[in-house]
Amino acid sequence: MVKTTRVKNLMISGKTITTNNKNEMNEQTAKIQTLxxxxxxxxxxxxxxxKANNSSMYGVYSNYISDLNGDYDVTVGVEVTKAKNAIVIKDEKYLVFKKEGELPQVVIDTWTEIWEYFExxxxxxxxxxxxxxxxxxxxxxxxxxSIEK
Structure with missing residues (x-):
């Protein structure tokens, strides 16, 4: 199921690494699971x-160098109420892909669906x-x- 939505003033704080999809496809160089x-x-x-009142976890992908082939940052974190040391989404338009299943396989399956969708x-x-x-x-x-407006 895919829908569009707008996200305003979402702030996420946590722990961050830099990686790329090529590294993540190789068990020896993958960093996201370790993060x-x-x-x-x-x-x-x-x-x-x-911390905000909800305890939902987030995996945030930001600071893309280019596209799906370039480096990017990944942050594991939670929603916070202050922008200090946080990734801030001021006002973005999004396509939302929602799936149910067992972790981590549901995440892998959803990303595969996303890449195929945009292809x-x-x-x-x-x-x-x-x-x-x-x-x-x-x-x-x-x-x-995130999609172009």
């Missing part, structure tokens, strides 16, 4: 100040500004892909 593990092991959640669909063009995964329930994910 999630480190977030938990280092108890970053407890150290995060000004085969010319109605929307990716903006490569800030994309994010919103973990709404234990077995449900929404992935927000």
């Amino acid at each position: 999630w593990d480190d977030y938990s092991e280092e108890n970053v959640y407890s150290a995060t100040h000004d 085969n669909n010319t109605e929307y063009k990716r903006a490569y500004t800030i994309d994010f995964e919103h973990y709404t329930k234990e077995d449900e994910i929404e992935i927000y892909i």
Whole structure:
């Protein structure tokens, strides 16, 4: 299921790494799973100040160098109420892909669906500004892909 929406004033704070899709396709150079593990092991959640009232987790993709082939930052975090040290989405238009299934496979499947969608669909063009995964329930994910306005 795909829908469009606008996101305003969302702020996410957490732990960040830089990677690219080529590295993530190789088990030896992949960093994203380690980032999630480190977030938990280092108890970053407890150290995060000004958390919003919800406890949903986010995976945020930002600072794209180019497109799906370039480097980008990945941040694992939670919503916060102050912009200090946070990724801030001021006002963006998004395509939202929502799926249910077992983690982490549902995330992999959804990203595969997203890449195929943009290869085969010319109605929307990716903006490569800030994309994010919103973990709404234990077995449900929404992935927000920024699109050109």
